[in-house]
Amino acid sequence: MRLAVSTFDLANTITSGQFFRFQKVGEWYYCHERDKCFKVCQQESALFFEGVDESHITRLFGLTKQQEKSIELLKQDPTLIPLINKYKGLRVMQRDPWETLVSFQCSIMSNIPKIRKNMELLAQAFGKEIVVDGQKRHAFPNPGDINDLSKIKACATGFRARYIHAANRMVTDAFFEKLKKKKYEEAHEKLMDLPGVAEKVADCICLFALGKTEAFPVDVWIERVMQELYFNEERVKHDHMREFAKERWGKNAGYAQQYLYHWVRNKQKGID
DNA sequence: CACCAGGCTGTCT
DNA sequence: AGACAGCATGGT
Numbered sequence: 001m002r003l004a005v006s007t008f009d010l011a012n013t014i015t016s017g018q019f020f021r022f023q024k025v026g027e028w029y030y031c032h033e034r035d036k037c038f039k040v041c042q043q044e045s046a047l048f049f050e051g052v053d054e055s056h057i058t059r060l061f062g063l064t065k066q067q068e069k070s071i072e073l074l075k076q077d078p079t080l081i082p083l084i085n086k087y088k089g090l091r092v093m094q095r096d097p098w099e100t101l102v103s104f105q106c107s108i109m110s111n112i113p114k115i116r117k118n119m120e121l122l123a124q125a126f127g128k129e130i131v132v133d134g135q136k137r138h139a140f141p142n143p144g145d146i147n148d149l150s151k152i153k154a155c156a157t158g159f160r161a162r163y164i165h166a167a168n169r170m171v172t173d174a175f176f177e178k179l180k181k182k183k184y185e186e187a188h189e190k191l192m193d194l195p196g197v198a199e200k201v202a203d204c205i206c207l208f209a210l211g212k213t214e215a216f217p218v219d220v221w222i223e224r225v226m227q228e229l230y231f232n233e234e235r236v237k238h239d240h241m242r243e244f245a246k247e248r249w250g251k252n253a254g255y256a257q258q259y260l261y262h263w264v265r266n267k268q269k270g271i272d
Numbered sequence: 273c274a275c276c277a278g279g280c281t282g283t284c285t
Numbered sequence: 286a287g288a289c290a291g292c293a294t295g296g297t
Contacts, residue, residue: 109277158294
């Protein structure tokens, strides 16, 4: 299957810290979401994919006119212009909420390669086996299925295991569907009732899975880049940065966050 | 090997 | 109520 994409950058979108279950094989990215496995590759303005229908691709990768317009609007902020031009086509994804919750519980005191490992091991330990292109792969387990604390620990999750184990008993897919319909502030507050979920993780779930585009997750990388670009290197509290983002970018704060994060991480890695 | 990561808990105003 | 120090874990 083929889809025309005018402003989209698959590689930067997949590797910008919002998605973890993928594997690059040649030109293809094999991507997982819950029980779905599909492959996707980009050649200029053509996106090729197999294994899911087009609506799945446009939803997951945020390929909407609305997002394109929002990012264009952010160029009214002169500070963001070079970042948006450099990573033109970077999108905020819309992932499965349950899988997003577990991946960001894993993100506590961690890093992207390790989160990817945790998610793969959890799928191997608790998910059903699926075969794609002759390769053995694993679906991600449903809410309720990650129910063995020592097995969760064996997935290199450490002290996060009890958070995942407890949340597994507290949520359902229907719970997240209800949150999608609520306002950002209310969804954010409800998420923080879950173990291993405070301001930052709740904002990641709001932004990457519940469609709350005003959510502005602040981790150490956002703290650093905001200090550099907006606070003249002064130390500022995370709460103040969230307020600042709300004032400055409103409903588009989440898109701003994604460009800031990807830019500062690649700068650190020396990628140009 | 020192260093790097967010949330939870207990303690102090 | 709100601020803050100390803890837990695995990879580089």
